[in-house]
Amino acid sequence: MGYDLVIVANRLPVDRVEQPDGTSTWRPSPGGLVSAIEPVMRADDGVWMGWPGGTEQDLEPFEADGLSLHPMSMTAEEIEGHYEGFSNATLWPLYHDLVAKPEFHREWWDTYVSVNQRFADEAAELANEDALVWVQDYQLQLVPQMLRELRPDLRIGFYLHIPFPPAELFQQLPWRRQLLEGLLGADLVGFQLPGGAGNFVRLVRQRVGHKTHRDLVYLPDGRTVRAAAFPISIDAAGFEELARSEEVTSRAKEIRAALGDPSKIFLGVDRLDYTKGIYARLRAYAELLEDGALDVEDAVFVQVAVPSREHVEEYQRLRDEIDRLVGRINGDLGRIGRPAISYLHSSYPREEMAALYRAADVMVVTPYRDGMNLVAKEYVACRYDDAGALVLSEFAGAADELRQAWLVNPYDINGMKAALLEAYRADGKDLTKRMKAMRKTVSHNDVRAWADHFMSELSHVRDKHGKAVRP
Numbered sequence: 275m276g277y278d279l280v281i282v283a284n285r286l287p288v289d290r291v292e293q294p295d296g297t298s299t300w301r302p303s304p305g306g307l308v309s310a311i312e313p314v315m316r317a318d319d320g321v322w323m324g325w326p327g328g329t330e331q332d333l334e335p336f337e338a339d340g341l342s343l344h345p346m347s348m349t350a351e352e353i354e355g356h357y358e359g360f361s362n363a364t365l366w367p368l369y370h371d372l373v374a375k376p377e378f379h380r381e382w383w384d385t386y387v388s389v390n391q392r393f394a395d396e397a398a399e400l401a402n403e404d405a406l407v408w409v410q411d412y413q414l415q416l417v418p419q420m421l422r423e424l425r426p427d428l429r430i431g432f433y434l435h436i437p438f439p440p441a442e443l444f445q446q447l448p449w450r451r452q453l454l455e456g457l458l459g460a461d462l463v464g465f466q467l468p469g470g471a472g473n474f475v476r477l478v479r480q481r482v483g484h485k486t487h488r489d490l491v492y493l494p495d496g497r498t499v500r501a502a503a504f505p506i507s508i509d510a511a512g513f514e515e516l517a518r519s520e521e522v523t524s525r526a527k528e529i530r531a532a533l534g535d536p537s538k539i540f541l542g543v544d545r546l547d548y549t550k551g552i553y554a555r556l557r558a559y560a561e562l563l564e565d566g567a568l569d570v571e572d573a574v575f576v577q578v579a580v581p582s583r584e585h586v587e588e589y590q591r592l593r594d595e596i597d598r599l600v601g602r603i604n605g606d607l608g609r610i611g612r613p614a615i616s617y618l619h620s621s622y623p624r625e626e627m628a629a630l631y632r633a634a635d636v637m638v639v640t641p642y643r644d645g646m647n648l649v650a651k652e653y654v655a656c657r658y659d660d661a662g663a664l665v666l667s668e669f670a671g672a673a674d675e676l677r678q679a680w681l682v683n684p685y686d687i688n689g690m691k692a693a694l695l696e697a698y699r700a701d702g703k704d705l706t707k708r709m710k711a712m713r714k715t716v717s718h719n720d721v722r723a724w725a726d727h728f729m730s731e732l733s734h735v736r737d738k739h740g741k742a743v744r745p
């Protein structure tokens with residue numbers, strides 16, 4: 275027996291937890307995607323396919339918390355070529371405006387193709403007749419077409435969590451045409467922003483030569499593909515509930531006290547990734563201390579940098595750079611018991627994140643490029659007190675919705691300094707007005723709305739355009 279809904283993602287929505295007795299169990303991984311898709315999966319008899327991490331082979335399907343999970347094993351060579359290589363050292367920097375230089379290696383591409391094929395083969399086995407398959411993200415862009423070849427009866431959706439670049443950048447890829455054709459195997463291709471959808475449709479017209487009209491692509495076989503924006507969001511009510519809990523409230527106070535009760539706490543929370551603009555933001559903050567606009571007796575910057583992709587060279591280099599910068603800033607500007615920057619290279623439970631959000635007076639989110647940025651939305655959801663300031667990069671997808679933040683260009687250090695200072699000095703009335711408006715946006719457009727919208731568009735897309743060819 276198969277499934278009516280198959281979620282195909284690079285990772286499974288659970289993490290392995292080693293027990294003291296040497297056995298291991300699974301714990302749901304933190305993140306909005308699971309909570310968004312979980313209700314749909316339960317309702318529709320769904321399964322989630324993905325890599326559980328590690329190199330263990332021949333893993334058996336299992337259930338965790340009532341969800342059917344189908345683990346995909348990866349060998350060390352596949353992890354190197356597909357995940358660390360083509361996904362994270364070629365596509366990731368290329369799709370993020372060349373913030374780092376992408377590497378092009380033919381062996382990485384070959385592994386990317388073979389891993390995508392394995393995922394497509396497995397999805398084809400798992401899906402019932404006429405089932406719905408939803409493929410997630412840049413690691414699996416070839417799956418839609420590969421799957422359609424095997425199973426033309428399926429409805430196939432694809433969602434890209436990161437930006438889709440303009441033609442000038444995408445064109446550099448030696449395998450640009452294969453990737454576009456891979457995506458065109460889907461009935462519906464979803465992007466964070468309308469700009470990404472527009473870039474995709476334009477490229478398909480120019481590079482593949484298909485006819486397009488607005489958000490539709492017309493294929494020679496009569497099929498229609500729709501490309502549209504579905505800005506992702508968070509479980510806003512869940513975060514608010516967590517933020518209101520006694521545990522989080524008292525932990526937020528504890529954090530403040532442990533930092534020496536500063537009058538203002540600045541906060542950054544990011545995966546340690548070069549797209550996130552951590553270096554520039556810390557420099558801007560340090561200059562404000564040097565200029566005397568801020569004082570370590572009054573203010574502290576807490577930067578949480580969550581370890582990420584530690585086997586990829588560019589990430590190792592970034593870590594060294596940030597370590598050095600933080601050391602220098604604290605050495606030059608800190609005083610006893612008063613570091614300028616409280617730097618944490620670690621990941622934390624959701625409760626601790628919520629407590630940090632509640633403790634922070636100024637949340638600083640300054641990526642050079644980011645598909646959406648959920649941290650910005652989580653901060654807003656946790657501020658049920660309508661206090662707190664958000665400094666947000668114009669180049670994060672979230673800036674399209676969170677217009678009342680202090681919007682900054684992360685390449686403009688002086689501009690960032692000015693915005694940090696304005697947010698620091700803003701009066702309560704101004705903060706309340708801005709936060710109220712942003713909270714309304716986030717609670718209205720939550721992750722359930724996102725998943726429901728995508729799924730309902732996917733189930734309608736072929737009916738509307740009526741061009742599906744049934745075998």
Ligand code: GDG
Pocket residue numbers: 304305306435436506544545580620621622623624627644645646647648649650652
């Ligand atoms: C990609 C796109 C897009 C982080 N550290 C911890 C932790 N987190 C959680 C955050 C947040 C998520 O991870 C990070 O999401 P972001 O959106 O900020 O960034 P990416 O990881 O780059 O995500 C991005 C997203 O996909 C979704 O489409 O928005 O643009 O790049 O939820 O809270 N959670 C816990 N401990 C941590 O230490 N529990």
